[in-house]
Amino acid sequence: MDSTVSFKKYRFADTMLEYTVAGMAIFDAQELRLLEANTPYVNFVATIRAAQNESPFVPGTSLLECEDSEGGRRIVSICRAVIASKQTHYEKEEQYVSAQGETTYWSWTLTPILDEQGNVTHIVQTLSDVTAQVEARQQAEEARQQLSRANEVLEKERRRLEVVETVARWVRETLDATRIGQIAMEIIETNFDTITACIHTAQPEQRVFKLLCASHPHGPAPESLKSMDYMPYEQLGLTKGVLTQRDPIVVEDLQSAAEEGRLSRQSPLVRLGTHGYVCVPLWFGDQLEGTMVASFRSPVSCSGPEVHALVGMGTHIAAALAHARLHATIEKERTRLRAVLDQLPEGILIAETSGGAISYANPAAAHILGIASEEIARIPLHRHSWLRSGIETTREGRPLPPWNFIAIRALSGETFTGKETTVMQPDGRRVVTLASCAPLYSERGLMTGAVIVLQDVTAQKTLEQHKNEFFSIANHELRTPITVIQGFAEILQLRVSQDHSFDKLTLYALTNIVEQSHHLTHLIEEMLDISRIEQTQFKLDYTPCNLLSLLKGVFDSQSGVSRLHHFIFQLEGVQETDIIPAYLDEQRIMQVFNNLINNAIKYSTRGSTIEIGLKHVAERPQEALIWVKDEGIGIASEDIPHIFKRFHRARNVDRSHSGFGIGLYLVKEVVSQHRGRVWVDSCEGEGSTFYVTLPLAVSI
């Protein structure tokens, strides 16, 4: 600004100065007398001076007159400095308080006005009201401070979440409890100023907390803490609340607690100089997994970041410890189960649905299959070798299925018990097994695999074969001599009966020889039949016949021979003269009826009734029902399921009842081969009724 310019040159200068918002005044440089001032200036000075109980400062007054006040002295000294330096003085945002207590802020300048020689002739003072800017800035500053305080809180929360998140991330996939503890200790050491920290696991059976791991960032673990390795529930002091409560136990300052007598001064943690103390109970569901304790160098607050972070960490550590504990239990059970399976004499295989391979094979299975356990698991089920032309056969003569076929069927959800199968070992050796298998399901009911049990029956099978061979050879060898004996005995019997010179004993002896050799022939025939059945050579010779006349024939011959019982022939739905057409092996069916009637005679007392019946009704035209009913010794209920098995004799038979236990076995074989059924209704001591159904010609 050219300070020599006179405002008076301009026509509107006064008006403009009057209406400007800034205050302006001009002083002469010699006496610092106010020469002229605009209204804003006058008003401002009046307000300030009124606040200090001073009279208004009007043009003509010199600043020197105000030197008795501190403000006056200051302005005079600044004016002198401006005159001396010829430099403008700036004063920024000075605060003024009015008499009414209203605060305003003003920026002002003192500018020297120079004459042509460069001497300061006047001083111009300007005043601008900057209250609005200052207040806006102050508000902004306050808002900034508030923001930074909020940021601080957020930052603390972020740190806490970061700690919790770190714990969660690290322990999530760890199933080893010790490792979980170590991770927690490392995180506590890194993030907090602790003196000690530790995790104890709860052992509810022993009612004790056991130290899992501890951290002592400032040196080795002090001896005094050794007593905390095992803490019986009954001896818990400060932490006994953890057994029931879920909130953390916080002691803000252990030292002051000790001073106030709330805690023993001898407590190991107090002696270590610990201040803050936090114990977080580690609950997972209803299970207390343990405790996590941290002691700090400084006091802590219940709502402080340490407590929040430790509580957050505790949730994840409790879950991880629970998973680790369950995993350890499952592993232990699995090891025990494996140990049991490994010892079993039966071969056990576990096949998995995914991949269709064997995931477990016990040593017995490896032995049966002739492959090492590890090897079995590597070969998919369908790749195991098997016999294309089955040499081993079932009793019915069908080739035995290979074991892996059974396993594959088990994987498709089928269940088998005791199914004969063959195993072809890599060296070509064949093993006959009884395979049982069942699918395995997950908790959600999804099929995950199958268990296959193999029982090596090669030895039994070979033994059985040898026995059958022996039977068949023995029978053939016995048949010839017995036929000769029987033949000669019959010739002799004929002679003796015609020649009266022989005594009664000779006749009796010969009759007995004939009878017993008949009995023996019958027995040998039955034995031969068994061999034939075993060797699948039991062939039937079907011919069309009348079932009714066949049964009547058997009835007549039996009732004619045995006069010691009362025989009844009963018909239902048919007349004695009717023809019931059937397509049967007549000899075998006669053998069936004879066996049943012989048993009825054998197992009932003289004079009792034996009923032989036939029922053929229009409702069931395709089959006939035949029964043989006696009033004999009956069969106990526990024997009934077994009497059709080979060589089985009920417990209530004694030596007086001759027999081998093969008659009913043959009956069942013959009837089933005719596609009929046989069963018994019996009550011990009350008699038995054997039923046989046979299909008739229409359905054959």
Ligand code: ADP
């Ligand atoms: P066996 O009569 O030679 O012993 P079976 O095979 O004919 O052989 O019969 C098997 C068993 O069934 C007999 O030992 C006997 O215990 C029982 N049993 C068969 N029929 C009768 C019956 N009518 N009454 C009582 N028990 C019988």
